[in-house]
Amino acid sequence: MEKTLTQSFQVTYEYPVIFTEGIFESENNLLASLIHPVKEHIPPKVIFIIDSGVHQEHPELISKIECYSVYHTSRINMPINPIVIQGGEAIKNDIKYLMSILELIDEQRIDRHAYLIAIGGGALLDAVGFAATIAHRGIKHIRIPTTVLSQNDSGVGVKNSFNAFNKKNFIGTFSPPEAVINDTTFLRTLTDRDWLAGVSEAIKVALIKDANFFDFIEMHIKDIQFRNEEAMGKLIFRCAELHVNHIGNSGDPFERGSSRPLDFGHWAAHKLEQLTNYSLLHGEAVAVGIALDVTYAYLSGMLPVKSWHRVLNLIHSSGLKLYHPAMRHAINGRFEVLDGLEEFREHLGGVLTVMMLKDIGEGVEVHHIKESLMKKAIDLLASLSPADNRTSLARTTVGIEHGFTRTSNFPEDDHHG
Amino acid sequence: MEKTLTQSFQVTYEYPVIFTEGIFESENNLLASLIHPVKEHIPPKVIFIIDSGVHQEHPELISKIECYSVYHTSRINMPINPIVIQGGEAIKNDIKYLMSILELIDEQRIDRHAYLIAIGGGALLDAVGFAATIAHRGIKHIRIPTTVLSQNDSGVGVKNSFNAFNKKNFIGTFSPPEAVINDTTFLRTLTDRDWLAGVSEAIKVALIKDANFFDFIEMHIKDIQFRNEEAMGKLIFRCAELHVNHIGNSGDPFERGSSRPLDFGHWAAHKLEQLTNYSLLHGEAVAVGIALDVTYAYLSGMLPVKSWHRVLNLIHSSGLKLYHPAMRHAINGRFEVLDGLEEFREHLGGVLTVMMLKDIGEGVEVHHIKESLMKKAIDLLASLSPADNRTSLARTTVGIEHGFTRTSNFPEDDHHG
Ligand SMILES: NC(=O)c1ccc[n+]([C@@H]2O[C@H](COP(=O)([O-])OP(=O)(O)OC[C@H]3O[C@@H](n4cnc5c(N)ncnc54)[C@H](O)[C@@H]3O)[C@@H](O)[C@H]2O)c1
Ligand SMILES: NC(=O)c1ccc[n+]([C@@H]2O[C@H](COP(=O)([O-])OP(=O)(O)OC[C@H]3O[C@@H](n4cnc5c(N)ncnc54)[C@H](O)[C@@H]3O)[C@@H](O)[C@H]2O)c1
Ligand SMILES: [Zn+2]
Ligand SMILES: [Zn+2]
Numbered sequence: 001m002e003k004t005l006t007q008s009f010q011v012t013y014e015y016p017v018i019f020t021e022g023i024f025e026s027e028n029n030l031l032a033s034l035i036h037p038v039k040e041h042i043p044p045k046v047i048f049i050i051d052s053g054v055h056q057e058h059p060e061l062i063s064k065i066e067c068y069s070v071y072h073t074s075r076i077n078m079p080i081n082p083i084v085i086q087g088g089e090a091i092k093n094d095i096k097y098l099m100s101i102l103e104l105i106d107e108q109r110i111d112r113h114a115y116l117i118a119i120g121g122g123a124l125l126d127a128v129g130f131a132a133t134i135a136h137r138g139i140k141h142i143r144i145p146t147t148v149l150s151q152n153d154s155g156v157g158v159k160n161s162f163n164a165f166n167k168k169n170f171i172g173t174f175s176p177p178e179a180v181i182n183d184t185t186f187l188r189t190l191t192d193r194d195w196l197a198g199v200s201e202a203i204k205v206a207l208i209k210d211a212n213f214f215d216f217i218e219m220h221i222k223d224i225q226f227r228n229e230e231a232m233g234k235l236i237f238r239c240a241e242l243h244v245n246h247i248g249n250s251g252d253p254f255e256r257g258s259s260r261p262l263d264f265g266h267w268a269a270h271k272l273e274q275l276t277n278y279s280l281l282h283g284e285a286v287a288v289g290i291a292l293d294v295t296y297a298y299l300s301g302m303l304p305v306k307s308w309h310r311v312l313n314l315i316h317s318s319g320l321k322l323y324h325p326a327m328r329h330a331i332n333g334r335f336e337v338l339d340g341l342e343e344f345r346e347h348l349g350g351v352l353t354v355m356m357l358k359d360i361g362e363g364v365e366v367h368h369i370k371e372s373l374m375k376k377a378i379d380l381l382a383s384l385s386p387a388d389n390r391t392s393l394a395r396t397t398v399g400i401e402h403g404f405t406r407t408s409n410f411p412e413d414d415h416h417g
Numbered sequence: 418m419e420k421t422l423t424q425s426f427q428v429t430y431e432y433p434v435i436f437t438e439g440i441f442e443s444e445n446n447l448l449a450s451l452i453h454p455v456k457e458h459i460p461p462k463v464i465f466i467i468d469s470g471v472h473q474e475h476p477e478l479i480s481k482i483e484c485y486s487v488y489h490t491s492r493i494n495m496p497i498n499p500i501v502i503q504g505g506e507a508i509k510n511d512i513k514y515l516m517s518i519l520e521l522i523d524e525q526r527i528d529r530h531a532y533l534i535a536i537g538g539g540a541l542l543d544a545v546g547f548a549a550t551i552a553h554r555g556i557k558h559i560r561i562p563t564t565v566l567s568q569n570d571s572g573v574g575v576k577n578s579f580n581a582f583n584k585k586n587f588i589g590t591f592s593p594p595e596a597v598i599n600d601t602t603f604l605r606t607l608t609d610r611d612w613l614a615g616v617s618e619a620i621k622v623a624l625i626k627d628a629n630f631f632d633f634i635e636m637h638i639k640d641i642q643f644r645n646e647e648a649m650g651k652l653i654f655r656c657a658e659l660h661v662n663h664i665g666n667s668g669d670p671f672e673r674g675s676s677r678p679l680d681f682g683h684w685a686a687h688k689l690e691q692l693t694n695y696s697l698l699h700g701e702a703v704a705v706g707i708a709l710d711v712t713y714a715y716l717s718g719m720l721p722v723k724s725w726h727r728v729l730n731l732i733h734s735s736g737l738k739l740y741h742p743a744m745r746h747a748i749n750g751r752f753e754v755l756d757g758l759e760e761f762r763e764h765l766g767g768v769l770t771v772m773m774l775k776d777i778g779e780g781v782e783v784h785h786i787k788e789s790l791m792k793k794a795i796d797l798l799a800s801l802s803p804a805d806n807r808t809s810l811a812r813t814t815v816g817i818e819h820g821f822t823r824t825s826n827f828p829e830d831d832h833h834g
Contacts, residue, residue: 007430017422111766137589171551349528
């Protein structure tokens with residue numbers, strides 16, 4: 001005799017993503033207003049964790065936060081001075097950092113009504129967010145992203161993670177923050193590399209969702225590259241908005257299906273980061289990954305040649321690279337980067353689903369990648385790479401097109417979903 | 418100039434809790450029918466993890482599962498034989514077990530469309546569930562609880578966890594399984610202690626939610642104690658049903674508020690488990706915790722004496738204990754168990770919220786516990802304990818009632834929310 005109970009419920013998630021400046025100016029109420037009292041007149045504990053890279057460039061930040069919490073003492077109970085923790089990918093690679101954040105939560109008796117506020121790049125936000133999500137099965141957590149990439153992409157979403165077994169983001173959770181605050185003033189101290197790296201995520205989301213946004217980036221790419229804050233501010237806002245809308249409206253915010261459109265260009269990017277031992281920044285790897293996938297899309301006849309040129313030209317003129325030698329690291333004659341396809345599939349599971357491009361602003365999912373054609377795309381990008389300027393780019397392209405036409409029968413080494 | 422995007426979405430969670438027998442008989446389609454193909458005709462990988470305590474009593478289980486997966490090969494792709502892992506609280510206390518499960522997931526390339534099926538007691542289910550929830554940000558996971566407690570309580574809910582920093586369940590997540598299958602045949606091999614321990618969760622939920630269910634348990638307590646499977650089956654079903662309904666209908670399945678009604682009797686129980694170094698089983702500790710809180714409720718005038726007697730008598734005649742000497746472990750004259758109140762508050766955060774009893778079937782939340790009165794309740798239970806039978810229970814009680822009346826002014830050492 002079999003009996004069944006059915007459990008069924010819904011959970012609502014909601015959080016603001018705020019774009020502002022000077023959040024730690026004492027008179028600025030914004031952050032304080034986001035901290036909800038435990039009960040009337042009892043401010044919750046609030047602990048700040050600062051990225052070491054941010055601390056180095058903003059040594060005054062700690063005392064600013066101390067002043068801020070004194071000024072807003074009716075809303076913020078800061079039991080311990082802001083803690084500085086290793087920023088960058090290093091924090092996600094060593095479990096000792098995860099343990100030290102959990103230890104801090106334990107020692108300071110941070111509970112589910114207390115707040116952990118993380119200030120830093122995407123890597124630190126991922127690691128602190130992961131700790132916050134598992135401690136006491138989830139404590140409150142506010143993100144203050146300080147890089148272009150974290151303000152326009154990683155910091156505004158619902159994911160956090162940690163690397164393990166030599167795999168990026170092997171562990172993690174889906175767990176939305178209480179709030180995200182993007183303060184543009186932090187961006188001034190970024191290196192040129194980190195400033196630029198975040199631009200590729202904007203190109204990515206423009207390519208799959210918004211041709212007008214692509215036009216905007218194209219039009220302003222030199223301003224963006226040379227650190228014009230207004231242009232970058234617009235890029236960040238629109239990019240964040242497209243990400244937020246996608247997550248909220250996709251019907252699959254926690255990625256239960258096999259599709260992950262926002263990861264256009266990312267299967268190769270993730271693998272390249274690993275192959276270069278993270279010397280390539282995520283955003284730099286994404287630029288290469290986009291270049292590769294648009295080249296594949298062009299070679300397979302999906303993407304018009306003109307659009308292909310526009311994308312490569314935009315990446316190139318932004319100062320980002322279209323190619324990295326690690327793309328042709330080979331084991332027994334096989335490019336290792338191609339393993340990225342299977343690893344990408346495996347992470348989501350199910351059928352291989354890769355976002356490709358029909359035209360600018362028009363993503364399309366495919367479940368099948370021809371490995372030989374992808375190899376061709378890699379070789380083509382490699383051949384374009386030494387020249388590294390527009391004129392020769394166009395020239396070389398034509399040459400390769402001929403080559404491609406001559407050898408259009410590929411062996412059956414396809415990647416299927 | 419400040420701008421805000423608001424992210425907002427809902428996620429639906431749904432899973433069946435199935436009561437059955439003989440799930441691994443080859444012709445039984447139930448489990449196979451719960452495994453969804455990756456795509457048509459492609460069975461997903463399925464990995465089984467078995468509690469060492471279950472394995473010891475059911476050595477044939479591994480080969481049964483192997484046969485089952487061969488028989489159902491069109492739905493189940495079992496890449497590796499079932500793995501036996503340490504059962505009992507030990508698995509939650511040592512991170513090496515967590516790492517070994519994650520390693521298994523990595524090595525076997527288990528992805529988000531593959532299944533991890535855990536067979537065992539509440540502790541193993543908590544640990545495997547936690548690993549499943551963080552690997553790849555969540556892989557599919559089916560629970561097959563094998564103890565009374567995990568079938569009627571821990572296994573049917575949405576929580577999983579791991580102990581850390583010497584705190585029970587310090588890390589964990591809310592993350593519903595794909596399905597729960599309660600197969601009563603497993604229960605036959607439980608020790609008498611484990612058989613009984615789960616009964617206290619049924620008494621608990623009856624007390625706060627369902628007076629008729631309390632009557633049922635009272636009426637059948639000797640059948641239940643002496644391993645009548647039909648009576649136990651009914652107890653488990655109703656208890657699981659009350660838990661499932663509470664989680665689904667409370668409006669707070671992931672415990673964002675400060676309330677946790679299902680944890681009646683648990684603030685002391687959790688602390689006692691820790692104080693006894695887990696030599697006291699969870700369910701045994703819950704029995705003591707219930708006895709303590711009903712005694713407190715009675716002493717504070719909230720619970721009628723007759724109902725108080727009924728509860729103590731039921732626990733007592735079930736074979737569970739009302740008291741454990743660790744309740745009076747003192748440091749500087751203060752009972753350590755009382756720290757359990759603050760630890761309980763801290764875990765949820767916010768205002769102290771403890772479930773108390775107005776009458777059988779009628780829970781009521783309080784935000785304030787008088788420590789001196791709680792101490793009194795402990796002393797009262799201690800004084801009842803050596804006698805350990807009904808007649809003297811009643812007799813001693815009266816004596817203590819007088820004592821209580823004489824000293825009704827307590828120092829102000831209250832626990833506030
Ligand atoms: N969770 C997600 O959805 C998601 C999405 C995309 C990327 N990511 C992750 O984000 C990470 C990359 O983030 P990132 O690009 O921000 O790089 P990052 O976090 O590695 O930061 C780059 C460097 O800049 C420093 N830094 C940060 N802010 C600074 C500032 N204002 N001034 C000076 N230096 C500063 C950091 O210390 C670090 O050395 C990767 O780990 C990636 O996997 C996560
Ligand atoms: N997640 C939740 O919501 C929740 C709720 C309550 C309790 N819990 C947790 O559940 C755990 C207690 O679970 P439990 O009471 O099932 O104990 P348990 O998991 O510790 O198992 C008790 C013992 O029985 C053995 N065993 C299991 N099944 C058996 C069988 N069929 N035959 C013979 N031996 C068997 C185990 O190996 C173990 O030694 C605690 O860690 C507690 O924190 C979790
Ligand atoms: Zn990215
Ligand atoms: Zn319990």
